[in-house]
Amino acid sequence: xxxxxxxxxxxxxxxxxxxxxxxxxxxxxxxxxxxxxxxxxxxxxxxxxxxxxxxxxxxxxxxxxxxxxxxxxxxxxxxxxxxxxxxxxxxxxxxxxxxxxxxxxxxxxxxxxxxxxxxxxxxxxxxxxxxxxxxxxxxxxxxxxxxxxxxxxxxxxxxxxxxxxxxxxxxxxxxxxxxxxxxxxxxxxxxxxxxxxxxxxxxxxxxxxxxxxxxxxxxxxxxxxxxxxxxxxxxxxxxxxxxxxxxxxxxxxxxxxxxxxxxxxxxxxxxxxxxxxxxxxxxxxxxxxxxxxxxxxxxxxxxxxxxxxxxxxxxxxxxxxxxxxxxx
Amino acid sequence: xxxxxxxxxxxxxxxxxxxxxxxxxxxxxxxxxxxxxxxxxxxxxxxxxxxxxxxxxxxxxxxxxxxxxxxxxxxxxxxxxxxxxxxxxxxxxxxxxxxxxxxxxxxxxxxxxxxxxxxxxxxxxxxxxxxxxxxxxxxxxxxxxxxxxxxxxxxxxxxxxxxxxxxxxxxxxxxxxxxxxxxxxxxxxxxxxxxxxxxxxxxxxxxxxxxxxxxxxxxxxxxxxxxxxxxxxxxxxxxxxxxxxxxxxxxxxxxxxxxxxxxxxxxxxxxxxxxxxxxxxxxxxxxxxxxxxxxxxxxxxxxxxxxxxxxxxxxxxxxxxxxxxxxxxxxxxx
Numbered sequence: 001x002x003x004x005x006x007x008x009x010x011x012x013x014x015x016x017x018x019x020x021x022x023x024x025x026x027x028x029x030x031x032x033x034x035x036x037x038x039x040x041x042x043x044x045x046x047x048x049x050x051x052x053x054x055x056x057x058x059x060x061x062x063x064x065x066x067x068x069x070x071x072x073x074x075x076x077x078x079x080x081x082x083x084x085x086x087x088x089x090x091x092x093x094x095x096x097x098x099x100x101x102x103x104x105x106x107x108x109x110x111x112x113x114x115x116x117x118x119x120x121x122x123x124x125x126x127x128x129x130x131x132x133x134x135x136x137x138x139x140x141x142x143x144x145x146x147x148x149x150x151x152x153x154x155x156x157x158x159x160x161x162x163x164x165x166x167x168x169x170x171x172x173x174x175x176x177x178x179x180x181x182x183x184x185x186x187x188x189x190x191x192x193x194x195x196x197x198x199x200x201x202x203x204x205x206x207x208x209x210x211x212x213x214x215x216x217x218x219x220x221x222x223x224x225x226x227x228x229x230x231x232x233x234x235x236x237x238x239x240x241x242x243x244x245x246x247x248x249x250x251x252x253x254x255x256x257x258x259x260x261x262x263x264x265x266x267x268x269x270x271x272x273x274x275x276x277x278x279x280x281x282x283x284x285x286x287x288x289x290x291x292x293x294x295x296x297x298x299x300x301x302x303x304x305x306x307x308x309x310x311x312x313x314x315x316x317x318x319x320x321x322x323x324x325x326x327x328x
Numbered sequence: 329x330x331x332x333x334x335x336x337x338x339x340x341x342x343x344x345x346x347x348x349x350x351x352x353x354x355x356x357x358x359x360x361x362x363x364x365x366x367x368x369x370x371x372x373x374x375x376x377x378x379x380x381x382x383x384x385x386x387x388x389x390x391x392x393x394x395x396x397x398x399x400x401x402x403x404x405x406x407x408x409x410x411x412x413x414x415x416x417x418x419x420x421x422x423x424x425x426x427x428x429x430x431x432x433x434x435x436x437x438x439x440x441x442x443x444x445x446x447x448x449x450x451x452x453x454x455x456x457x458x459x460x461x462x463x464x465x466x467x468x469x470x471x472x473x474x475x476x477x478x479x480x481x482x483x484x485x486x487x488x489x490x491x492x493x494x495x496x497x498x499x500x501x502x503x504x505x506x507x508x509x510x511x512x513x514x515x516x517x518x519x520x521x522x523x524x525x526x527x528x529x530x531x532x533x534x535x536x537x538x539x540x541x542x543x544x545x546x547x548x549x550x551x552x553x554x555x556x557x558x559x560x561x562x563x564x565x566x567x568x569x570x571x572x573x574x575x576x577x578x579x580x581x582x583x584x585x586x587x588x589x590x591x592x593x594x595x596x597x598x599x600x601x602x603x604x605x606x607x608x609x610x611x612x613x614x615x616x617x618x619x620x621x622x623x624x625x626x627x628x629x630x631x632x633x634x635x636x637x638x639x640x641x642x643x644x645x646x647x648x649x650x651x652x653x654x655x656x657x658x659x660x661x662x
Contacts, residue, residue, distance in 0.1 A: 002436060006432050006436040013424065014423070015423055136419060140385060140419055141419050142433075143383075143384070143385060145436050145437050146408075147404040147408050148405055326380075326387060327385040328380070
């Protein structure tokens with residue numbers, strides 16, 4: 001327990017941890033502010049004002065039609081039946097209302113923003129937490145106090161995951177609370193049953209799971225390379241080469257369901273329970289009822305197992321590495 | 329005395345692209361309780377590899393290690409709380425304050441936080457404890473490293489180059505601290521390149537070269553084994569040098585004439601020279617046995633003495649044969 005206490009203190013004493021969390025929360029706060037101030041509640045007064053504005057616009061359009069537009073239309077040589085006056089249904093009050101926030105409708109899409117930002121922060125914190133220890137020599141120093149290497153690495157990882165769980169729960173609560181308040185004051189929270197709340201809670205748990213997965217990946221990769229830079233370099237490499245480059249190559253090669261090789265697709269499938277992929281690599285004909293391209297569904301269990309397997313393999317290599325390799 | 333540290337036949341070979349390099353070649357080392365034991369060797373001789381192997385940071389290829397009678401590395405978790413160590417340069421996370429650094433180690437070792445102030449006081453860092461480690465000079469980092477090793481109040485303290493980066497005052501303080509700790513019953517193993525300090529601080533010494541022990545035992549015995557046995561004889565009147573030389577020659581005693589004095593060799597009792605010359609009315613003004621110092625013994629044993637016009641690459645030392653080592657009285661454990 002003493003090592004757990006020490007590592008807990010070490011994790012939250014680190015400036016990188018503090019600043020990463022501050023930056024992550026600030027980004028979320030900025031996004032939240034944008035959402036909050038770009039929506040407005042549809043009050044009866046606002047609806048009445050919008051309807052009045054629509055009626056005013058309709059009357060103006062009729063006036064313009066009679067005095068100018070009708071003559072212009074008839075002199076243009078177009079068929080007479082196409083020259084019709086403005087219709088009242090073209091001028092709807094709801095079109096003039098500022099967008100209203102639907103908590104239930106928007107939650108799923110906005111959850112991805114929270115999870116993706118916090119996962120990135122968790123990867124960074126995980127990588128620096130152990131990477132800086134290795135590169136500064138502090139890890140070697142610690143091992144002269146606690147010579148059980150596997151136990152030390154396991155404790156560090158456990159403390160990181162514990163800390164990131166707390167961070168994930170707190171930020172999820174803040175994010176959900178903020179969006180609910182946005183619904184209350186800038187839209188609606190209609191349709192929220194206990195089943196909906198349960199579904200949102202499970203989505204949040206999956207989001208926290210994703211944060212923990214990225215924290216584990218950052219930590220274990222940095223531990224294998226014994227430097228933060230390895231994890232960060234690998235992450236940039238995966239994004240640039242493994243994602244942007246790969247997606248281009250896959251499209252050129254016309255690989256079926258090329259999207260399934262991209263990380264964001266799996267993140268979306270994990271958080272939204274599933275994602276439907278369409279294969280445009282073969283011959284596709286489109287008609288009034290849509291295209292006949294084949295489709296397949298990627299479920300959260302597919303993506304979850306893939307992520308879990310990846311994390312377990314890299315973690316196994318990290319533990320094998322610290323057990324077998326000399327510490328110089 | 330009970331044995332605190334025993335190393336027998338320790339072997340370690342590093343494998344790299346340039347081919348295998350034998351860092352430790354059946355190395356032996358024995359340290360008894362209460363000793364201040366100097367551990368000497370040129371760069372790349374295997375000192376740090378030995379200490380790291382002892383601390384479980386490096387896996388040995390063969391041999392035995394025991395600390396407090398318990399076999400390492402298996403029993404390391406049981407003895408680690410009695411073993412304080414710094415290996416090579418001080419290694420700390422630069423953005424933490426010195427106080428945080430030691431406080432975290434106390435937590436990791438399940439030690440009371442009161443030890444932190446005690447250790448700072450001991451190494452003279454109390455006033456600077458709240459500063460970040462990255463702002464420290466090398467000497468201050470060295471003191472912090474020693475403080476971290478002392479936190480456990482260990483029975484065996486292993487310090488690798490503790491005087492590195494210290495100013496003369498700091499070196500003297502370090503020397504006095506070693507003496508105090510030793511007097512308090514702590515066994516200290518001290519690796520250093522400052523041989524004059526080792527000679528003053530340590531009572532025993534082990535010299536390693538090319539991964540093998542080339543000398544070991546009490547400092548006085550090691551020095552005696554490599555002593556030239558010469559006696560420096562000076563006279564009040566330089567003119568007496570010639571006459572004294574003739575007297576010594578007649579008695580079958582060899583000598584060399586140097587600047588204003590004679591270096592007489594092959595004499596068991598220096599007083600006999602004085603008596604022999606006085607009988608001829610030749611009175612000596614100085615009669616001093618010429619003893620070897622640790623530096624000259626070290627340079628001779630490791631073959632690292634500088635040769636004019638030659639550059640010695642790092643790791644290049646002389647190979648001392650095992651027969652020669654066994655024949656050398658100081659090579660055997662005292």
